[in-house]
Structure formats: structure tokens, C-alpha cells
Amino acid sequence: MLLLSAIVLNGYGQQHRVYDISDTNKPILLEEIIILHQPDIFEDSTLEFYQSSQLSNLDMMLHHMPDIKQISRGAFAREPIIHGMSAGQIKVTIDGMHIYGACTDRMDPVTAYVEPSNLKDIELGTGSAGMAFGPTIGGSLNLHTADPHFSSKPVTKAMLSADYHSISNGRDLAMQLLTSGKHLASEITATYRDHNPYRAGGGEVVDYSQYNKLNLSWIGKWRINSQHLLKADVIYDDAWDIGYPGLPMDVGFAKARIFGLDHTHFVRHRKLSRIHSKVFYNVIDHAMDDSEREVPIHMDMPGFSQTMGAFSEAFWDFGHGHELMAKVDVHRHNAWADMTMYPENEAPMYMLTWPNTRRWIAGSYVRYMYHHHKHGIQVDARVDYANAKLTTQEGLNHWAVFGEDLSSADQRLTYNLRGTWGYEWTHHLRSHITFGYSERLPTLSEQFGYYLYNAQDGFDYIGNPHLLNEKALQATWNMIYSGHHATASVKVFGYRIQDYIFGHIDPSLSTMTIGANGVKRQENVPLAYITGISGSYHFHLGHHWSLIGNAEYLHGWLDNGDPVPQIPPFMGVSALRYQGKRWFVQGESDWALAQHRVNHAFGEHPSHGHSIWNLRAVYEWDMFHKVWEVEMAVENIMDQNYHLFLDWGQIPRQGRNIKVGMEVHL
Amino acid sequence: MFYQSITRLAVLMMAAAVMVAGCKKDPVDPPIDPTDDYTLIQSGTVDQYEVEVYAHEDLFVGYNPLYVQVTNTTNNKIEEDLTVMLMPMMDMGTMQHSAPIEQPGTANADGLYEGQVVFIMPSGAMGSWTLTVKLDDGDGMKEVDLNVSVSEKSEARMLTFLGEDAAQEKLFVSLVEPAEWEVGINPFKVTVHKRETMMDFPAVEDLTVEIEPEMPTMGHGSPNNVDPTHDSRGHYRGEVNFTMTGFWRVHLTLKRGADMVKDDIYFDITF
Numbered sequence: 001m002l003l004l005s006a007i008v009l010n011g012y013g014q015q016h017r018v019y020d021i022s023d024t025n026k027p028i029l030l031e032e033i034i035i036l037h038q039p040d041i042f043e044d045s046t047l048e049f050y051q052s053s054q055l056s057n058l059d060m061m062l063h064h065m066p067d068i069k070q071i072s073r074g075a076f077a078r079e080p081i082i083h084g085m086s087a088g089q090i091k092v093t094i095d096g097m098h099i100y101g102a103c104t105d106r107m108d109p110v111t112a113y114v115e116p117s118n119l120k121d122i123e124l125g126t127g128s129a130g131m132a133f134g135p136t137i138g139g140s141l142n143l144h145t146a147d148p149h150f151s152s153k154p155v156t157k158a159m160l161s162a163d164y165h166s167i168s169n170g171r172d173l174a175m176q177l178l179t180s181g182k183h184l185a186s187e188i189t190a191t192y193r194d195h196n197p198y199r200a201g202g203g204e205v206v207d208y209s210q211y212n213k214l215n216l217s218w219i220g221k222w223r224i225n226s227q228h229l230l231k232a233d234v235i236y237d238d239a240w241d242i243g244y245p246g247l248p249m250d251v252g253f254a255k256a257r258i259f260g261l262d263h264t265h266f267v268r269h270r271k272l273s274r275i276h277s278k279v280f281y282n283v284i285d286h287a288m289d290d291s292e293r294e295v296p297i298h299m300d301m302p303g304f305s306q307t308m309g310a311f312s313e314a315f316w317d318f319g320h321g322h323e324l325m326a327k328v329d330v331h332r333h334n335a336w337a338d339m340t341m342y343p344e345n346e347a348p349m350y351m352l353t354w355p356n357t358r359r360w361i362a363g364s365y366v367r368y369m370y371h372h373h374k375h376g377i378q379v380d381a382r383v384d385y386a387n388a389k390l391t392t393q394e395g396l397n398h399w400a401v402f403g404e405d406l407s408s409a410d411q412r413l414t415y416n417l418r419g420t421w422g423y424e425w426t427h428h429l430r431s432h433i434t435f436g437y438s439e440r441l442p443t444l445s446e447q448f449g450y451y452l453y454n455a456q457d458g459f460d461y462i463g464n465p466h467l468l469n470e471k472a473l474q475a476t477w478n479m480i481y482s483g484h485h486a487t488a489s490v491k492v493f494g495y496r497i498q499d500y501i502f503g504h505i506d507p508s509l510s511t512m513t514i515g516a517n518g519v520k521r522q523e524n525v526p527l528a529y530i531t532g533i534s535g536s537y538h539f540h541l542g543h544h545w546s547l548i549g550n551a552e553y554l555h556g557w558l559d560n561g562d563p564v565p566q567i568p569p570f571m572g573v574s575a576l577r578y579q580g581k582r583w584f585v586q587g588e589s590d591w592a593l594a595q596h597r598v599n600h601a602f603g604e605h606p607s608h609g610h611s612i613w614n615l616r617a618v619y620e621w622d623m624f625h626k627v628w629e630v631e632m633a634v635e636n637i638m639d640q641n642y643h644l645f646l647d648w649g650q651i652p653r654q655g656r657n658i659k660v661g662m663e664v665h666l
Numbered sequence: 667m668f669y670q671s672i673t674r675l676a677v678l679m680m681a682a683a684v685m686v687a688g689c690k691k692d693p694v695d696p697p698i699d700p701t702d703d704y705t706l707i708q709s710g711t712v713d714q715y716e717v718e719v720y721a722h723e724d725l726f727v728g729y730n731p732l733y734v735q736v737t738n739t740t741n742n743k744i745e746e747d748l749t750v751m752l753m754p755m756m757d758m759g760t761m762q763h764s765a766p767i768e769q770p771g772t773a774n775a776d777g778l779y780e781g782q783v784v785f786i787m788p789s790g791a792m793g794s795w796t797l798t799v800k801l802d803d804g805d806g807m808k809e810v811d812l813n814v815s816v817s818e819k820s821e822a823r824m825l826t827f828l829g830e831d832a833a834q835e836k837l838f839v840s841l842v843e844p845a846e847w848e849v850g851i852n853p854f855k856v857t858v859h860k861r862e863t864m865m866d867f868p869a870v871e872d873l874t875v876e877i878e879p880e881m882p883t884m885g886h887g888s889p890n891n892v893d894p895t896h897d898s899r900g901h902y903r904g905e906v907n908f909t910m911t912g913f914w915r916v917h918l919t920l921k922r923g924a925d926m927v928k929d930d931i932y933f934d935i936t937f
Contacts, residue, residue, distance in 0.1 A: 349913070350911040394848070400907075401889065511889045519832055
């Protein structure tokens with residue numbers, strides 16, 4: 001009963017799930033569990049199902065998560081989208097650290113910088129539940145990095161993993177080195193990926209779909225005493241020669257350097273249980289590259305993003321079911337991007353596309369929870385102050401062309417408020433109702449972007465410094481059944497989005513990009529509506545069989561009757577596994593219906609439905625006192641030529657792929 | 667305990683703030699010699715005066731601001747109380763002509779006599795330019811003839827044509843370049859003069875001027891340009907907006923009332 005109450009109320013209610021993929025063999029400190037949100041056993045297994053090895057990539061794991069879809073521009077770094085909301089509408093963080101991509105074309109979502117080898121869990125909050133990480137209307141995705149545990153005796157463990165993909169002649173290598181003692185623990189991970197252009201179903205090679213990357217991370221922990229814990233995170237991610245078949249240009253390199261330092265103080269004094277604080281700094285350096293493409297004029301498009309900040313959160317437990325969490329959060333984001341075109345026998349043409357922007361955001365967040373018998377309530381509130389400025393005269397001059405004097409800072413406030421009521425109908429059945437009001441800031445691109453070309457609709461986009469905050473009213477109802485042999489949930493939700501940010505054609509402006517269809521200015525559309533229903537299930541059938549899956553249907557419309565863009569069709573994933581003693585075999589299916597409701601102004605095209613089948617087998621054995629694991633998989637068995645609705649450029653996805661992988665634990 | 671942690675956080679935040687803070691540069695002292703920023707074009711002497719003519723750059727066909735410095739060689743002092751006149755003359759053998767001039771008169775705050783000449787053709791086989799500097803020190807007019815060389819810029823800075831309205835004047839439209847073209851709003855200034863006689867090139871003050879910038883390579887323009895309007899002495903001031911660096915072409919249309927004087931002319935600007 002206690003545990004169930006905890007599931008109802010701990011964490012962020014039903015909309016905030018933690019997908020724990022940590023190695024359960026590791027010794028775990030009691031204190032550390034408290035930091036984590038209560039993992040839901042049902043959700044827990046979703047990732048485990050698909051993360052069959054340390055080499056599965058994060059894009060694939062996200063693809064199988066309920067409520068998350070992806071915008072794809074190639075085989076690399078897909079952009080997460082929650083309930084039809086993406087980019088500035090959602091908040092993607094690594095360990096709560098604010099990170100902003102450096103690419104004006106959103107080729108570098110934050111999810112590109114974490115690998116399964118250094119990922120502990122993924123924390124998803126849909127809609128207003130995302131507010132714990134910042135002002136957001138669509139939700140949040142927080143990637144927790146690995147958390148090496150302390151052990152009473154010194155322990156050193158290592159893991160090596162390698163695999164091969166026939167589809168792209170692709171090779172992946174991963175390594176983990178874990179050392180832990182009573183007071184110190186450290187985990188070093190390395191992942192290397194080298195993939196050539198892949199073949200689509202039918203055998204045709206998709207040009208410009210290659211990628212290479214190296215991801216290194218170090219996570220160190222120091223337990224100073226029973227009350228104080230320090231944790232340091234360093235992520236070094238380099239990707240290079242990345243093809244984006246859905247775009248007219250590729251990426252030369254994308255470099256991320258991410259640093260975080262955490263301090264946790266387990267106070268346990270009176271009602272205050274702990275204080276968790278963090279300082280962080282990250283830089284992203286990104287360079288697009290069109291040297292391999294046939295373009296009228298070659299251009300360089302570098303971008304740079306730098307973020308630093310700190311947050312501190314305190315947790316109180318007042319007993320009798322009352323709990324409180326309060327957080328203060330401040331960060332600064334600097335970004336610039338420019339473009340230089342090199343016409344033949346002519347002077348280079350140069351412009352700033354993100355004209356030296358700087359934004360401070362300071363916020364505070366409070367969460368109050370109360371549970372009593374079968375009832376629980378949770379109230380979340382957040383307020384943020386944002387101050388954005390163009391920091392150079394050059395940047396201001398760019399905007400002066402549009403008659404804008406941006407010499408004084410853009411200051412704004414955002415408010416987020418949410419209430420949830422949960423009720424346990426029976427021991428196994430519970431439901432929640434949530435109402436939320438949320439606001440988000442326009443992104444720097446939306447506000448200050450300067451002739452940003454969008455390959456999907458073929459328009460140059462001009463920002464709008466006077467955009468209003470996007471606001472959403474949200475209502476969600478869900479019902480969760482969790483029995484011994486089955487877990488299933490269904491969720492119905494709706495958003496009424498006010499001042500929806502959307503590009504409108506401005507016929508008075510001439511295009512910058514050769515061949516562009518025109519210029520759009522970012523404007524606020526009075527109203528947009530997104531509604532949907534989603535469901536997940538996990539059934540255990542006898543001792544050996546299990547079935548897991550989820551599906552989601554979304555429907556959205558703008559107030560002029562057009563569909564909201566980026567709304568995928570009814571789609572889902574499912575997998576059936578037979579678990580032996582040291583092996584398992586699983587069949588997976590991945591399907592979507594056709595989507596005919598498209599937003600033509602956004603450059604969308606109807607998509608056909610698809611149904612893809614995969615077969616996967618993993619076998620584990622001991623040899624030389626080590627644990628060995630081998631994985632064999634055939635993905636897209638029928639070699640279907642298909643693409644998803646949210647794929648840019650209607651580029652076909654991978655055809656039949658034979659994957660062979662090997663992992664050894666030392 | 668709680669306060670300890672808060673203090674610790676504050677220290678960390680302060681550390682972050684220190685990282686954020688930039689450093690400030692010391693102001694640079696202004697140059698002492700006002701001609702330091704200019705190029706010496708030519709010099710000569712007349713009586714006790716040494717005359718030096720400076721410009722921003724080597725002389726070119728177009729609107730050239732000139733700065734005359736007069737030094738009294740007897741006491742080595744800069745003379746700031748003279749009246750200075752300029753007279754450019756092109757000698758083409760069979761004929762001679764002058765050019766549009768804005769006379770310096772008295773000295774500016776830097777003690778320089780600042781005038782402007784629109785050189786309407788380059789020096790070369792066709793002929794050569796002489797710039798006569800006339801000094802009036804209250805004791806008679808003194809003249810010094812300086813040979814100057816004028817070249818044509820790769821991008822024309824002066825356009826000449828016959829007006830297509832009834833007046834049929836020979837017109838000279840010159841671009842008054844700012845110190846630097848940049849992305850953003852740029853002042854766009856032109857002067858218009860006409861040839862009354864070979865020796866007289868008065869300002870034309872009654873035109874309307876329209877501009878339309880374009881990047882020929884890209885086929886795009888820019889928004890919110892301001893057509894130049896007449897200010898004084900044949901100067902027309904407006905604004906041109908450049909959204910990026912590179913090769914721009916600013917098209918001009920000249921009208922007198924409803925009558926078309928000239929269109930299809932342009933200045934190319936690369937920066």
C-alpha cells in the first residue's frame with residue numbers, strides 16, 4: 001500500500017516517468033535511491049526491452065518510448081517531439097543542465113550528446129509536467145547520466161562491446177570502466193560509431209546518410225561524509241562528416257563539451273531532507289558543410305552555443321503525507337551563428353544568422369504534494385524571468401534593417417501552474433486528472449533568427465523580436481492498471497495553445513537563399529489545439545512470454561482550420577519476447593497508419609502507412625570467468641521502403657539490416 | 667546545515683558570475699596630427715606657405731573630400747585663418763575643363779581646409795589634372811598648381827549621362843561613400859551636378875531620387891530602404907540597407923517632377 005501511494009505521488013505524478021536502465025547488479029546506496037524518482041516497474045522495462053546492448057542508439061530507444069516521436073533529417077541525431085511539440089516548446093536537459101544546440105537548422109538536438117553507455121535513465125514529463133526543468137508547454141526530457149555506485153570493497157569493472165550493421169557497413173564500439181570504493185566512484189565511458197551511407201528498402205543507397213562520432217564521458221563521485229556528496233560530469237562528444245539527406249547540406253563537425261558539478265547535502269534535519277545544487281557549463285560548436293553537395297554557391301554556416309548556470313533544489317518531508325520541493329535556477333545562454341557564401345570571382349557574402357544573442361533566465365519552481373488514504377494531490381508552480389539581448393553592434397545593425405531597434409533588452413516573465421489529483425480505485429487501478437497552464441519563451445531563432453532557411457517548406461525565416469510567449473491550457477486524464485502479470489495505461493489529453501508561434505509569408509521581403517520560395521516571419525497564431533490518446537501495455541504471459549508496446553493518436557488544428565504541423569499519424573510499437581534461461585528471442589513491430597492531415601504551408605506531404613518487423617536474439621554465457629553476450633538481429637526483415645511522416649524530405653529509412661553484436665563484462 | 671548549503675551555492679554562483687564578467691579596454695588617446703588618418707596627395711610651396719593636400723585615399727573618379735593644410739615656413743606654424751579655394755583643371759591638349767567643386771573657404775576645427783572635388787575623368791593619355799590651390803591671407807591671392815593623378819575605381823563612383831527630360835543636361839551623379847559599408851542601415855548619399863559650361867558645374871537641387879538595392883548574384887534585395895531627398899548643394903541623403911556583405915548593386919531612378927530624368931543607372935558596392 002505504501003509503495004503504491006509512492007507510485008501515485010512520488011515524482012511528478014503519472015506524467016513524469018522515469019525509465020531506469022541502470023544495471024541492477026550494482027550495489028546501491030540508500031541515499032541515492034531517494035534522489036531518483038520512483039521508477040515505475042512497468043515503464044522500467046520499456047527501455048530494457050529495446051536497449052539490448054550498450055550500443056543501441058539513443059534515437060532508437062526514444063523511438064520506442066510512449067509519448068515521444070522524432071523528427072528525422074537523416075540517420076543521425078533525430079529531434080524529439082512530444083505530443084506534436086518540439087524545439088522551444090519542449091525542454092531537453094542532461095542531468096537538469098540547460099543545453100542549447102548550436103545549429104540554426106536544429107541538426108544537433110541535446111539527445112545527440114548522450115550515449116546508452118553513459119545514460120542511466122530518461123525522465124519524461126509531458127505537457128506542463130515539464131516545468132521542473134524550465135518554462136515549457138510541451139514537456140521535458142531529462143537524460144540522467146550514469147551514476148557509479150559506491151561499494152564497501154574496491155571494485156573495478158569493465159565492459160567492452162562491439163557491433164556491426166550490414167545496412168551501412170557500420171561499426172560501433174563501446175567501453176565502460178567503473179571503479180568504486182567506499183568514498184570514491186568513477187565511471188569512464190567511450191563510444192565510437194562509424195557508419196557509411198545506408199541502403200533503403202529495395203537496395204538503393206541513400207546518399208549523405210553517413211556519420212562518425214566519438215563520445216567520451218567521465219562521471220566521478222565523492223562521498224565526503226554521510227551528509228555530503230559531490231558528483232562531477234564531463235561529456236566530450238565529437239561527431240564529424242555527418243550526412244543529412246533531408247537537408248541541402250551536411251555537417252562537417254559537431255562538438256559538445258559539457259561540464260557539471262553536483263553537490264548533494266543530505267540534511268535530514270527536522271523536515272528538510274536534502275538540498276541538491278549544481279553548477280554547469282557547456283559549449284557546442286557546430287559547422288554545416290555543403291562541400292559534397294551540388295549547390296549554386298558554397299557556403300559556410302558555423303554556429304556556437306555556450307550555456308552556464310546553476311540550480312539548487314531543496315526537498316522537505318513534513319510527514320502526514322505532506323511534501324514540498326523548491327528549486328531556484330539561473331542560466332545564461334550565448335549563441336551566434338553566421339553564414340558566408342563564396343560566389344565565384346566575387347566578394348564573399350557574410351551575415352549573422354543568430355546575431356550574437358545572449359539570454360539570462362532565472363526561475364523558481366515549487367512542488368507540493370499531499371496524499372491521504374486513496375487520494376493524492378500535487379500542485380506545481382513556476383515563474384521565470386528572461387532577459388535577452390543582442391550583444392554586438394553588428395548584430396543590432398542587422399536588425400536595424402527591419403526597422404528594429406533592439407538595443408534595449410527583451411525582458412519577459414513566464415508563469416506555469418499545474419494541479420493533479422490522483423485516486424486509487426483499487427489496489428491495482430489508479431487514475432489521475434491534471435489541469436495545467438504553461439508558458440514558454442520564444443526561441444532565439446524564433447525571436448532573432450535572420451534568414452534561416454527551412455528545407456522542409458523552402459522558406460527563409462525571419463525572427464520576430466515582438467513575439468508573445470506561447471501559452472497552453474492542458475487537461476489530461478489517465479488510468480493505470482498495474483497487476484502482477486500485466487500493466488496497462490491509457491491517457492487522454494488536450495492542449496489549447498494560445499499565441500502559437502508559426503511562420504507567415506511576408507511578400508514584401510525578398511529571399512536570401514537562392515531558390516527559396518519566399519520569406520516567412522514568425523508570428524503568433526491566436527489559437528491551436530492538440531488532442532490525443534495514448535496507451536501502453538506490458539503483459540507477462542506465463543513464465544517465458546511477455547508482450548510490450550505502446551500506441552498514440554494525435555489530432556491537431558489551428559484556428560483557421562488547418563491541421564497543426566508535425567502531428568504524426570496513429571502509430572505504435574510492440575514487441576513479443578520469449579525469455580529463456582540465458583537467452584531471449586524477441587519479435588518487434590513498428591507501424592504507422594497513413595497521415596493525410598498535413599499542413600501544406602509548413603511544407604508537409606501526406607505519408608503512407610508502414611509496418612516493419614524486426615527479430616532479435618540475445619544469448620549470454622560464461623567463459624574464462626567473464627560474462628559474454630552475443631546479439632543477432634534482423635531489422636526491417638521485409639526490406640520495406642518506407643519513411644515516417646515526420647521525416648524531412650521523405651527520405652526512405654533503412655532497409656533490411658543484419659546486426660551482429662558482442663559484449664563482454666570484465 | 668541549510669544555511670551552509672546556501673552559502674556554498676552562493677559561492678559557486680559568484681564564481682560563475684566572475685567567469686561571466688568580461689574585461690574592459692582602456693580608452694585610446696586621439697591622434698595629435700589631424701592629417702594622420704589621411705593620405706598625402708600632393709604638396710607645393712608659394713611664398714612662405716607650404717601647401718599640402720590630403721585625402722582619405724588616392725584620388726579617384728568621383729566625389730573626393732580633400733583636406734588642405736597650410737604651414738607657414740617662417741615660423742613653422744599651421745595657418746588656420748586663411749581663405750582657401752580649389753580649382754581643378756583637366757588639360758586635354760585641345761581643350762580644358764574643370765569639375766564640380768565644393769569650396770573649402772575657412773578652416774575646420776582641425777585647422778584643415780576641407781573641400782570636395784568631383785573628378786569627372788581619370789588622368790592618363792587623354793589628359794592630366796592640375797589642382798590649383800588659392801590662398802587669401804589678406805595680402806593678395808597666392809596660387810600653387812599641383813599635379814594630381816586621378817584613377818578610376820573598379821566600381822564606378824560617378825555616373826555621367828545626358829538627362830532624358832526636356833532640359834537635356836549633362837549630369838554627374840557621385841556616390842558619397844561612408845567610412846565603411848556594413849551590414850545594417852547605411853547612409854546613402856549622392857551628389858548631382860550638371861555641366862553649365864566647361865568651367866562651371868553647379869549643383870542640381872530639384873530632382874527626386876529613388877533607390878533599389880539588389881544582390882545580382884543572389885537575386886534578392888533588402889527591405890526598408892529610404893529614398894534620398896535633397897538636403898543642400900546638390901546632396902541627396904537617404905538610407906540603404908544591406909542584409910549581408912558581398913556584392914550589392916544600388917539602382918537609381920532620377921526624376922524631375924513627373925518627368926523621368928534617368929533610370930537604369932546603378933552603383934556597385936562590394937564590401
